[in-house]
Amino acid sequence: MNTKRRRVKEQKTVTLTEKSMVWLKPALMTLIVFSLLVWGGKQLNDPGVMPVRTVGVDGEMRFIKRERLEQVVAQAVNGSFFSVDLKRMQEHIERMPWVKRASVRRVWPDTLRVQVTEHTPLAYWGKEAMVSQLGVVFTPELLPELKGLVKLVGEAQHAKTITREFQRMHTLLETIGLKLTHVWVDARQAWRIKTDNEVTLQLGRRDVIPRLTRFVRLYPDLIAQRGRQPGEVDLRYTNGFSVHWVPDEEQTAQSMGSIGNGAISSSTDSHYKLRTTGESHG
Numbered sequence: 001m002n003t004k005r006r007r008v009k010e011q012k013t014v015t016l017t018e019k020s021m022v023w024l025k026p027a028l029m030t031l032i033v034f035s036l037l038v039w040g041g042k043q044l045n046d047p048g049v050m051p052v053r054t055v056g057v058d059g060e061m062r063f064i065k066r067e068r069l070e071q072v073v074a075q076a077v078n079g080s081f082f083s084v085d086l087k088r089m090q091e092h093i094e095r096m097p098w099v100k101r102a103s104v105r106r107v108w109p110d111t112l113r114v115q116v117t118e119h120t121p122l123a124y125w126g127k128e129a130m131v132s133q134l135g136v137v138f139t140p141e142l143l144p145e146l147k148g149l150v151k152l153v154g155e156a157q158h159a160k161t162i163t164r165e166f167q168r169m170h171t172l173l174e175t176i177g178l179k180l181t182h183v184w185v186d187a188r189q190a191w192r193i194k195t196d197n198e199v200t201l202q203l204g205r206r207d208v209i210p211r212l213t214r215f216v217r218l219y220p221d222l223i224a225q226r227g228r229q230p231g232e233v234d235l236r237y238t239n240g241f242s243v244h245w246v247p248d249e250e251q252t253a254q255s256m257g258s259i260g261n262g263a264i265s266s267s268t269d270s271h272y273k274l275r276t277t278g279e280s281h282g
Helices: 002-045 066-076 087-092 156-174 207-224 248-262
Strands: 052-059 099-107 111-118 121-125 129-131 150-153 180-187 191-194 198-204 230-234 241-245 271-274
Touching: 052 066, 066 087, 066 111, 087 099, 087 111, 121 156, 129 156, 150 156, 156 180, 156 191, 156 207, 198 207, 207 230, 207 241
Parallel strands: 052 111, 121 150, 150 180, 198 230
Antiparallel strands: 099 111, 121 129, 180 191, 191 198, 230 241, 241 271
16 A cells, blocks of 8 residues: 555656656746846947947048047947947937038948038028028038138028028029128018128018019119119118119219318219109018
């Protein structure tokens, strides 16, 4: 009887041991794999294991200093080849003044490739900044001296609108051989522009492009009538504009002679109204 009980007990023990091994082996394998992954993760995060050794910079750069860009990238490297935060690095690069867009990618086994696109400068913005062709205002560490760029003055929040309208004005004035040199847009959004022949145009706040179009259409007749350039043109009228003429050299000489003889000179021709049929509307 006792022998039979022992045999039954031994059979149960064997059965329990076999069942335990069925789930124990996978559990042990899972634990081993997990431990290897944790260890491997720590190794990959260690900058000393598979470090980034080379940084390559791609893209045509006219204003960005390559050495400065490589320095910014090096400062942003915060891990090994696998763990380095590419998004963080991209954000660091795009904070550089001249950078319009940047991308960073890994190249096996120890290289990062940086692709950079620069802002294309459209004009100077105020005294210390520039504005791109997309209307983005940025402040270079050192303002470059670029010939032919217009000076724009306005509020930064209106930069996209100002640059868009400026480009339309530039195209319009080119049709009569004039180029813009200065554009001022005040807090009331009133426009004043100056051309390369020293003519100042007051455009006001509304219908800016139609007013400038009216000036462009009548400008050849205006010059033909007087044979000289106007000094200032006020286009803030319903259907016309007023002109302040710059005295020519002969007239100026005559005026100076009259003053020298004790007479009072008059310049009634200095302000001339052309096709003005309404009041100024700002």
